[in-house]
Amino acid sequence: MNKPSGAMSYDELRGAIAQKHRALSGRLQQIAEFVLDHPTDVALGTVAEVAERSGVPPSAIVRFAHAIGFGGFTEMQQVFRSRLVAGVAPSYKARLARMKSEEKSVLGRKPAAVLSRFVSEAQSALVTLSQSVHTRELDAATAILMKARDIYLLGLGGSFPVATHLAYVLRKLGRRVVLLDGIGGSIHEQSHAATPEDALVAISFRNYYPDTARLFPELVARRVPAISITDSLLSPIVQGASVVFEIQDMPEPALRTLVAPMCLVQALAIGMDLAAD
Amino acid sequence: MNKPSGAMSYDELRGAIAQKHRALSGRLQQIAEFVLDHPTDVALGTVAEVAERSGVPPSAIVRFAHAIGFGGFTEMQQVFRSRLVAGVAPSYKARLARMKSEEKSVLGRKPAAVLSRFVSEAQSALVTLSQSVHTRELDAATAILMKARDIYLLGLGGSFPVATHLAYVLRKLGRRVVLLDGIGGSIHEQSHAATPEDALVAISFRNYYPDTARLFPELVARRVPAISITDSLLSPIVQGASVVFEIQDMPEPALRTLVAPMCLVQALAIGMDLAAD
DNA sequence: TTGAGGGTAGAATATCTATTCCATTTATTG
DNA sequence: CAATAAATGGAATAGATATTCTACCCTCAA
Numbered sequence: 001m002n003k004p005s006g007a008m009s010y011d012e013l014r015g016a017i018a019q020k021h022r023a024l025s026g027r028l029q030q031i032a033e034f035v036l037d038h039p040t041d042v043a044l045g046t047v048a049e050v051a052e053r054s055g056v057p058p059s060a061i062v063r064f065a066h067a068i069g070f071g072g073f074t075e076m077q078q079v080f081r082s083r084l085v086a087g088v089a090p091s092y093k094a095r096l097a098r099m100k101s102e103e104k105s106v107l108g109r110k111p112a113a114v115l116s117r118f119v120s121e122a123q124s125a126l127v128t129l130s131q132s133v134h135t136r137e138l139d140a141a142t143a144i145l146m147k148a149r150d151i152y153l154l155g156l157g158g159s160f161p162v163a164t165h166l167a168y169v170l171r172k173l174g175r176r177v178v179l180l181d182g183i184g185g186s187i188h189e190q191s192h193a194a195t196p197e198d199a200l201v202a203i204s205f206r207n208y209y210p211d212t213a214r215l216f217p218e219l220v221a222r223r224v225p226a227i228s229i230t231d232s233l234l235s236p237i238v239q240g241a242s243v244v245f246e247i248q249d250m251p252e253p254a255l256r257t258l259v260a261p262m263c264l265v266q267a268l269a270i271g272m273d274l275a276a277d
Numbered sequence: 278m279n280k281p282s283g284a285m286s287y288d289e290l291r292g293a294i295a296q297k298h299r300a301l302s303g304r305l306q307q308i309a310e311f312v313l314d315h316p317t318d319v320a321l322g323t324v325a326e327v328a329e330r331s332g333v334p335p336s337a338i339v340r341f342a343h344a345i346g347f348g349g350f351t352e353m354q355q356v357f358r359s360r361l362v363a364g365v366a367p368s369y370k371a372r373l374a375r376m377k378s379e380e381k382s383v384l385g386r387k388p389a390a391v392l393s394r395f396v397s398e399a400q401s402a403l404v405t406l407s408q409s410v411h412t413r414e415l416d417a418a419t420a421i422l423m424k425a426r427d428i429y430l431l432g433l434g435g436s437f438p439v440a441t442h443l444a445y446v447l448r449k450l451g452r453r454v455v456l457l458d459g460i461g462g463s464i465h466e467q468s469h470a471a472t473p474e475d476a477l478v479a480i481s482f483r484n485y486y487p488d489t490a491r492l493f494p495e496l497v498a499r500r501v502p503a504i505s506i507t508d509s510l511l512s513p514i515v516q517g518a519s520v521v522f523e524i525q526d527m528p529e530p531a532l533r534t535l536v537a538p539m540c541l542v543q544a545l546a547i548g549m550d551l552a553a554d
Numbered sequence: 555t556t557g558a559g560g561g562t563a564g565a566a567t568a569t570c571t572a573t574t575c576c577a578t579t580t581a582t583t584g
Numbered sequence: 585c586a587a588t589a590a591a592t593g594g595a596a597t598a599g600a601t602a603t604t605c606t607a608c609c610c611t612c613a614a
Contacts, residue, residue: 048572168438266534325601333563335563336562
């Protein structure tokens with residue numbers, strides 16, 4: 001056995017199989033071909049299933065795994081599964097790099113390293129954003145904002161910067177905006193004038209700010225159309241919302257850059273303005 | 278009870294879980310949250326593994342699958358696996374739609390095009406940031422913040438979101454922060470207590486907000502150490518500053534995403550906290 | 555306090571899993 | 585052709601799996 005390495009990438013495995021292909025015996029070659037053609041089946045199936053689909057007995061599958069250099073089918077399957085995980089997580093490389101830099105705690109503590117850490121975090125957040133937001137939601141949100149007379153903004157705690165930014169842009173565009181900041185007393189009173197002719201944009205991430213969780217249902221109950229920007233479908237501002245933008249993989253507050261929601265709200269505002277012409 | 282068919286998409290399942298979340302009991306809610314946050318773990322893990330990672334007994338996992346409407350864990354797992362398969366083999370339709378929106382991004386008025394425009398704008402802003410900020414400035418700024426008793430934040434108008442975000446993070450880290458927002462009257466009075474033992478972080482971009490331009494020189498004259506974040510060495514908050522971060526190529530307000538300054542201030546705050554240990 | 559109902563956790567279980575083993579077949583070599 | 589080695593397929597097995605079952609524990613109401 002040449003390389004029975006424990007940690008092997010899928011691409012490396014493909015290379016290894018291709019290289020050993022000629023040296024394998026008939027049955028094992030047949031399995032090699034099937035395996036390269038149906039990697040997903042290997043990743044998710046059992047030995048019996050793979051055996052049946054490739055037309056060989058189960059024991060041959062195990063022998064094949066041994067021939068490639070693995071301890072057994074299960075071990076080989078891990079490599080095929082890693083391919084699936086990598087495919088669904090675009091920030092996989094970035095995360096790996098980040099974990100590496102975390103290990104180097106000496107370098108990781110220098111301000112310059114911290115900055116580049118946040119930059120790469122933000123980069124992957126943007127990639128995730130553009131992949132997870134769909135046209136349907138954008139169109140629906142734009143329509144709501146266009147029809148609205150006044151636009152109410154609800155974003156407290158860590159989300160407050162996003163709300164203030166959206167307020168700034170909307171006001172620049174000439175829209176009437178009510179920023180619910182709770183200054184000077186009850187935040188309820190600030191929102192008392194909201195009607196179904198208006199619209200609400202709510203922004204909230206874990207841990208969800210209590211006042212946000214309390215106020216949102218009230219406004220929804222008064223039939224104010226609501227656009228929610230949050231990190232989970234279980235957040236308190238999802239139930240009753242007309243449109244929900246779910247921004248996944250928001251890290252814990254200390255590492256949260258707000259880059260993704262900032263981009264999103266600005267795109268909403270500008271997109272609405274362009275569509276209005 | 279609703280009846281999720283055998284052929285259920287992952288998105289539909291997410292919706293179903295979110296909908297039933299409220300009606301579930303404590304343990305089951307806990308599982309719902311874990312499952313939505315770690316879909317890959319559910320797709321590839323065994324009942325025992327999922328149970329351990331989510332901190333519940335295995336039987337609870339099975340009860341959860343039943344509660345959602347599946348015959349058992351295995352059945353539910355199929356849906357999570359379909360997500361992995363879909364991720365690795367994107368449908369031609371989705372690819373086509375994405376390429377179309379990318380083509381039109383220059384002229385595009387559709388909300389989706391606007392979003393991708395802002396995302397790419399933000400991406401390049403981040404690249405520029407990491408290239409233009411140097412270690413020397415970061416170290417100097419970190420030293421100032423560490424020594425400071427109180428930290429005054431000055432960012433008005435379009436820069437206000439950056440200031441509020443920095444205020445939030447610094448307060449989370451236990452630092453004393455004064456956010457100069459001008460609420461309730463003169464912004465001068467809010468800053469009156471600042472001394473050379475404190476520090477000032479000023480953020481301002483074109484067009485420079487008048488109050489910022491007026492207040493900054495006053496504080497500098499009182500020997501308050503100042504860190505400036507701006508877009509030009511000709512801006513009114515450069516003269517007298519101890520450290521200047523120049524973020525170039527900031528587009529006009531309508532296209533300004535604030536992504537770069539948001540990342541920078543957060544890296545400053547966290548970098549200071551890490552260096553303090 | 556007492557009683558009832560749903561919720562829960564952990565042990566018990568029947569099923570399925572990957573793997574090994576060995577008799578048989580197939581290929582290779584002198 | 586004979587002799588030997590390699591490869592194969594299927595049965596046997598030990599271990600892990602999802603699921604079920606039951607005693608216990610809360611919560612709440614009378």
